[in-house]
Amino acid sequence: MTCPFMGLAFLGRLEESSRKAAQWLVERTPVRSLRDWAISFSLWPVHFTTSCCGAEFAAVSAPRFDMERYGFLPFNSPRQTNLLLIEGTLTRKMARAAEIVYQQMPSPKFVVAMGACAIDGGIFHNSYNIVRPHELFPIEYFIPGCPPRPEAVAQAIVRLHEKVKRSEYGVKARET
Amino acid sequence: MSSSVMEARLLEKEGDEEVYEVFIGPQHPASGHMRLIVRLEGDVIVGVDPDIGWVHRTMEKLAESKEALKAIPLLERMTIIDSQNVTIGYVRALEKLLGVEPPPRARYLRTLLSEINRIASHLYGMGLAGIFVNHSTMFMWCFGDREVWIQLAEELTGARLTHSYSVPGGVRRDLPQGFKEKALKAIRYMEKRLDEYHRIFFDNPQVRARYEGVGVLKPHEARRLGVVGPNLRASGVRYDARLLGDYGVYDELEFEIPVREEGDAMSRLLLRGDEIRQSMNIIRQVLDKIPEGPILAEKYLRLIPPKLREPALKEGRIKFPGIFANLKLPKGEAVARAEMGHGEIFYHVTSDGSKKPYRVRVVTPSFRNVILFRYLPPGHRFMDLPAIYGSLDYFPPEADR
Amino acid sequence: MNTGSRLERLEKGLRDIGLEPVKAPGVLRVDAQPESLVPAARLAVEHGYDHLASVEGIDWPSEGVIEVIYHAESYDEDLRGTLLEIRVKVPRDEPRLPSLIEVWPNALFLERETWDLMGVVFEGHPELRRLLMPPDWDGPPPLRKDFKVKTEGVFVNVE
Amino acid sequence: MFRGKVRRHVEAIATGLKYLVKPNRITVYYPEEAIVLSERYRGMIHYDWDKCISCGLCAMICPADAMKMYRKKGEKKARPGINYQRCIFCGYCVDICPTNALSFTRVHDVAFEKLDEMLYPPEKFTSEWRSPAEERGARRLRVVFDEERGLKHVPEQ
Structure with a gap:
């Protein structure tokens, strides 16, 4: 699986890429449902x-x-x-x-x-x-x-x- | 927070670098949809500028654009927690213009709902006064007990808050079955609860420390500032629009107007408790004395076809005569005053002989009490402001109309 | 003092300054001129009408005037049944009146509101700022009759 | 003075403790439970197609301009439709209806997701209302006034 933020990490923009990585992770199913359960x-x-x-x-x-x-x-x-x-x-x-x-x-x-x-x-x-x-x-x-x-x-x-x-x-x- | 909503900043005015301006509102954890611009010198308030108008819904203008009867639900939205008392003045003004008098039973029913609403309104005010000084128990108790009175009003009129109960010439619903027993049970319950309110709130030394001796209003000042309602009576002035005998059946009943002499925030709160007792006393008398008879004036009742009228009356409700959709107001003007939970409401209706009123002027109790926000806090500590605000029982939509 | 005496003395006092009070149920009505407004108000305060219940403007475009109506009220037992109503007419294109804030201090917000919604200027009022309308309001005063409210018909045509 | 204060503190705490032990519970566990509204409750409005005589009084008296007479091309009779985006549930239309074609239902606990769902032209206006809570199988509770507790909610049999 390719991630959109990998390219950014290679370019050295660590902060932005880590933010995007976190966002990507949060949108994945188990984490996202856990998050939404908590929000609800x-x-x-x-x-x-x-x-x-x-x-x-x-x-x-x-x-x-x-x-x-x-x-x-x-x-x-x-x-x-x-x-x-x-x-x-x-x-x-x-x-x-x-x-x-x-x-x-x-x-x-x-x-x-x-x-x-x-x-x-x-x-x-x-x-x-x-x-x-x-x-x-x-x-x-x-x-x-x-x-x-x-x-x-x-x-x-x-x-x-x-x-x-x-x-x-x-x-x-x-x-x- | 963003600069325009709530902000504390140093005023860069010549000479008073010591004065801070604190913007409180319109989003703040109190009841208010209003903004207070408080000027502080250290911890002491030197001036308050109440910035109102956040809920200005242009009722006076809209009342001019609607047929006379349609303005009843409109004006009711000023104070939905006290909706019978807020409309009764307008209905009385219309009745004076039209030359109709409600039959006795309708007058008793109006008084009954007025007092139920007054209790609910005072409980609302007391609950908020509790949460203003972080006493959540008082909020929860008052709002829980308010439901008893709302339920009672709902069984009488069919709506929780916006009853639209009075119409020119009478009322819309008769007493339902078994209402008296329910009301008496509610009264006995409330009497017990008021004693407990005293134990947990009014006599609680922590609450007393916050409310006692704060925001003292002297009788002379209260008169000159035109303050109304419990805030006036807590300052030792015995005035209540119910004494005018213009509406309801207050001249046929025995009740007291509670008055307190101290004029501080605590006495304003205690007075609301006293008034709840008196209102319950009135409800008892109304339920005992209520006469049989029609609930709408004969003038309008005979315009309803009998085939429609009789079954409806059996159900305890009336049908509107068709004329109500286009009620023509005779040329002239009428003034009416009524006592709401928050104080006296003033109506002046001018008609030019058409179906729509030419001008409806309404001065609400909260609008007359706004002046106290400017007058009372200066000289107090900043932490006394919530206590003063809470004791005034200010309802912003009512002031802004 | 009974009701008659204080009210009658006020009536007499008003007549002395050249005004003609008219009695109506619950209201004592006086038509005043802009010049005689302040003396009449001072007289009212002396006789117990110590605060205002309302300041109101009525727009009469057909006559070209705005009628400003003051309702004074008293909490005293002998006077509370009767309101004192002072009516003043001012030209519609330049409505100016002296402020009564010195006489009746609670005119502060009532006059400010009338300026805000009806456009009557009260000379001597310390703060004629927007009260109820949004601060950036630039339309005409909304309570004037030439400010029309949109109304809707009863019928809707559908296909 | 001091002793009085202590007594009052104790009294306040004791009152609180009393309700901790014996709570005065009036909570309705909505949506598992739902209150049966009183007989004359002014809820959503139901329209009887056959009784209507198209007099238009309901639309004329509506204070919020929510009720409108829908006129179809080629049809003589106009019929009322309601717009719940505006309706304020004052019940004037029901009270003025000369043939009782309009009536109240005791349903008022609805929420809509879209704006157009709230428009009720005459055809849709005749549909029956059911409380969403009851559709989910909520227990129906009757409100009883009580001297000790204020309000009590007892299951309707």
């Missing part, structure tokens, strides 16, 4: 409340629906998270912040749009101050409702969980 149990969302669906986001992490069972623990810093949950309306001012938060997240990163406002603006679809998140990020799941029930959020998380375990997530989530 640490789908930590960043604690970034964009709008009022945050009330149900809080209910998802609260005792009755307790999504910590699936490794869903809201975390303060985007540097340690894989999941961005857009909770409701994204205004123009907030969209800029959301983009920055998204850029700071390490890959693989997933975005779930929660609530009608995060899909097509919901009741605010003709407002002058909203942005549709699917124009900014690749979105894995859309959850309808205004606000969605915590079960619906759980449904999206469980499905994402299984998707990650099966390594079926797209290239977009893995890049950058």
Whole structure:
């Protein structure tokens, strides 16, 4: 089997070739499935409340629906998270912040749009101050409702969980 | 973090090289979708500039572009954790314009849901106040117990948070079977829990150390700043929009308006606990006194064809008359005030005689309380800021509309 | 002091400075001129209306004016049932009013919001910066009537 | 003063320990378990093709412009279709429907992967809804109010 990074090693670019080698190794089946298995149990969302669906986001992490069972623990810093949950309306001012938060997240990163406002603006679809998140990020799941029930959020998380375990997530989530 | 989101930097202004500016938010581990620009001298806050508008969804403009009835679900989205109280003011303003009065049973039902929502809203505020000082137990307990009240509201209205329950002339759903027993059980449970909240949180010396004597607001200042809600009453001013007797059945019930004198962060928290007790007292009385009768004004009820009306009423719900899709507002204006969990909400609806309101002005309690972020923290240590923030029970989507 | 006396004295005081208060249910309505706004507001504070509930702008393009409405409120038992409503009309192309921040300190955010969304300039206000709109907003003030919101029809045609 | 503080510390810890020993568990193990929603829950909307008289009231009252009347070329009657990208589940359309052609289902725990899946033109609008959790064989739980525990979830027989 030939590897693309062998040539680089001959050219003496050790750092780059070792990085590529590590990437290549991680993408191989046993390592990759182990990695994805590990990722699936640490789908930590960043604690970034964009709008009022945050009330149900809080209910998802609260005792009755307790999504910590699936490794869903809201975390303060985007540097340690894989999941961005857009909770409701994204205004123009907030969209800029959301983009920055998204850029700071390490890959693989997933975005779930929660609530009608995060899909097509919901009741605010003709407002002058909203942005549709699917124009900014690749979105894995859309959850309808205004606000969605915590079960619906759980449904999206469980499905994402299984998707990650099966390594079926797209290239977009893995890049950058 | 990137420079525009959260950053600490030295201000290069002449004369105040000692002042640091700290940007907190909009992505921060609190409830907030807001940014606080805090100016610090060493560890002491010298100024706070609340930068709001991150959730400005232009509700006043959109309400002008929709038929009157459609603005109810729209305005409800300001505070989905307290949705009956936020819409009742608008519904009252419409009723004043249209000249309709809800029948007694509808007024009792509105009061019932208002108080259920108030309890849920206060529990939300108390839970967040707990997590602000790293007391996760309080967050978990409050949010767990809030589910009891949400479940109760769901069985009454059919939605967890966004009830859209009141319509001009009445309410949409009647009491379901066995509601009274369920509500009484919830009340008895909550009364026990409030005592335990005291033991684990309110009387906990660690919590007291963080909240007591912090962010004191004097009665005179509270009046001049136009502060509303529990934040006002914790400063010794006895004012509550429920006392106006403009909506609900509060003039027929016996209840107290809890007032505390200290005006610090701790008293603002304790006052919410007192209000939960009073709300439960109100719910008890409402369930005892609720009269039989229609839940929608006769004016609209007779517009529904009987073939449709009777089976629906038997199920405990109403059908809308067709006129609701195109409700024509008479020319004029109406003012309405209502008490939400966070404070008083103010509506001024102007109509030019068409189907859409000409102008809907709404001033929300959180928007009136924003001024406290500027007023209270200066002079305190930086670590007191979360305690002050937590005690104000500020809900950003409500302030930004 | 009963309700009548304090409110009546305020009414009398307003008449003395040349304004005509009108009573409506729950509201005492006064139409003022930009010049008489500050004296009327000071009078209101003296008589117990010590804070604002709302500052509002209504755009009337047909008359070419913007009507600015102040709703003052009191927490005192005798006055809380009645709101004081002061209405001022300013020309639409150059809406300027004196700021009432000295009289009612909580006008700070209310006036700033009205400037932001309605474009009324309050002279003497220390910080007329964007409050709710994004800082780079360059369109017209959104609450003016010439700022139209897109609306959709009820029908969709399909093949 | 000092003694009072110690007593309060002990009280707080004792309350915590009490719930450590005897936890007040209200967790629903979704998706293995699912709550049966209340009778009048406003979930996804079902459309009855035969009852509809094409009056258009539902589309007229929809606050979010989610409900639209779909007009086909050559057909006289327009029929409603819904767009779940916008629907806010206020239930106004169901409440105004003069023939009860629209009704609520008690399904609300859905998530979609693609945007177009959420468009429901009239033909698709008539499809039946099933809760994804129940399709996976979740145990159905009934919510019971309880004086000691607040909420209890008991299996539905």
